[in-house]
Amino acid sequence: MLELKGICVSFRRERQDKLFGHTRRQVLFDVSFSVREGSCLGILGESGSGKSTMGRVLCGLLKPDRGEVLLDGVSVYASRAGRKNLQNKLSVVFQDYTTSANPRFQVKDIIGEGLAVRERREGRALDRPKEVRELLNLVGLSWEFAGRFPHEISGGQLQRVCIARAVACRPEVILFDEAISSLDAHTQVQVMDLLRELKEKLKLTYVFITHDLTSITYLCDDVLFLYQGRVSEHLPVSRISGTKDEYARKLLESIVVFDTEDREDCGENDLLEKGGIL
Ligand SMILES: Nc1ncnc2c1ncn2[C@@H]1O[C@H](COP(=O)(O)OP(=O)(O)O)[C@@H](O)[C@H]1O
Ligand SMILES: [Mg+2]
Numbered sequence: 001m002l003e004l005k006g007i008c009v010s011f012r013r014e015r016q017d018k019l020f021g022h023t024r025r026q027v028l029f030d031v032s033f034s035v036r037e038g039s040c041l042g043i044l045g046e047s048g049s050g051k052s053t054m055g056r057v058l059c060g061l062l063k064p065d066r067g068e069v070l071l072d073g074v075s076v077y078a079s080r081a082g083r084k085n086l087q088n089k090l091s092v093v094f095q096d097y098t099t100s101a102n103p104r105f106q107v108k109d110i111i112g113e114g115l116a117v118r119e120r121r122e123g124r125a126l127d128r129p130k131e132v133r134e135l136l137n138l139v140g141l142s143w144e145f146a147g148r149f150p151h152e153i154s155g156g157q158l159q160r161v162c163i164a165r166a167v168a169c170r171p172e173v174i175l176f177d178e179a180i181s182s183l184d185a186h187t188q189v190q191v192m193d194l195l196r197e198l199k200e201k202l203k204l205t206y207v208f209i210t211h212d213l214t215s216i217t218y219l220c221d222d223v224l225f226l227y228q229g230r231v232s233e234h235l236p237v238s239r240i241s242g243t244k245d246e247y248a249r250k251l252l253e254s255i256v257v258f259d260t261e262d263r264e265d266c267g268e269n270d271l272l273e274k275g276g277i278l
Contacts, residue, residue, distance in 0.1 A: 001205065002058075002173055003034040007067035009053055027053050028064070028229045035173070040199065040206040042220035042237070044213060044251065050229040051209045055177045058207065060086045071173075088121050091166035093159075095178035100162060101150045107161050108132045108146040114168025121169070135164040138201075140194060156187035160194065167202060177209045192219050213251050216240075225251075 009028040015021045027050045035041045045051050056062040058069060060076055060083050069076040071089060076082045091114070094100045101110050111132050119126055133143050139160040150158050159179065166174050176195075180188045192215060199206060208220055216223050217237055224234040225248045233245035243249060 001037045001072055003070040005032050005068050007031040007057055007064045009064050031231055033224055033234055037205055039221040040219055042216035042223040043209045044216055045226035049226045052177055055209050059092050059175050089172040091171040092175045093162050093166050093179040095181050103150050107148050110161055111135050111164050111168055114165040117169035135168055139164045156183055173205045175207045
C-alpha cells in the first residue's frame with residue numbers, strides 16, 4: 001500500500017572556501033521499502049541518520065531529488081491528485097507535541113484541526129462536540145479536557161490529544177516521528193499500549209520512527225535499520241536477534257548490556273557510550 005522507491009535526498013550547503021557557490025550534501029541514498037497494510041514498520045537509526053528526512057518525504061512535505069513514493073499505487077509527488085490522496089489517508093504525530101499543538105488552542109480546537117480535514121474530504125459539517133467527546137474517549141481522556149489549553153495538561157495527555165487529532169481525519173496510515181521519545185518511561189508504555197489498541201480498533205498501518213530499539217520490539221512487526229542515509233537491514237522484529245547487520249548488532253548489544261549482569265562490570269562511561277548509541 002505504501003511504498004518508497006529509490007529515494008535520494010540532498011541538501012544545499014554553502015561552500016566554506018568561497019564567498020559564493022554551494023555544494024550539495026546527500027542525506028538519503030536510494031532508500032526503498034514498502035509497508036504492509038495493517039502492520040507497524042519501525043524505522044531505527046542513530047541521530048542524523050536521515051530518519052526525519054525520510055519521514056518528511058513519506059508524508060508529502062519534501063520532494064526527493066530522485067525516486068517516488070506510492071500510496072495505493074498513486075505517486076505522491078507526480079501530481080496534485082497524488083498529494084491530495086496522501087493528505088486524505090495519512091496523518092503524522094511528531095515528537096515535539098509542545099510545538100505541534102498551538103498553545104492558544106483549547107484541546108477541542110486542536111482535535112478540531114483533524115476533524116476539519118475530514119469535513120473537507122467528506123464535504124459536510126460534522127457534529128464537532130460529539131466527535132471531540134468520542135475522540136477524547138478513544139484516547140483515554142475525559143470530556144473535561146476539551147476546554148483546557150496545552151499548558152494545563154501533562155506531556156503524556158497532550159500527546160494523547162495529538163494522537164486524537166491524528167485519528168480524527170480517519171487516516172489509513174499514521175507516521176510517528178519520535179512521538180514518544182520525550183515522554184518518561186512509564187508514560188511511554190501507556191502511550192504505546194494506546195497505539196496498539198487504536199491500531200487494532202481502527203485497522204491502521206503505522207510507520208514508527210525512533211532511535212529506541214525497546215519501543216520497536218514492543219510495538220512493531222518489522223524493523224528497518226537506517227545507517228548514514230542507507231537502509232542497512234529490513235526484517236521482521238521476531239528475527240531481530242539473528243541480524244547479521246553490523247550496525248543492528250551494535251544496537252542490540254547496547255540494549256543487552258542494560259539487561260544482564262554485564263552491567264556491573266561496565267563503567268559509567270561505558271554505559272553512557274553504549275546507551276548513547278540508542
Ligand atoms: N533542511 C535541511 N537542510 C540541511 N540539512 C538538513 C536539513 N534537514 C536535515 N538535514 C541534515 O540531514 C541529516 C539527517 O537529518 P535527520 O533526517 O533529521 O536525521 P534523524 O531524524 O535521523 O536524526 C542531518 O545531518 C541533518 O543535519
Ligand atoms: Mg529526527
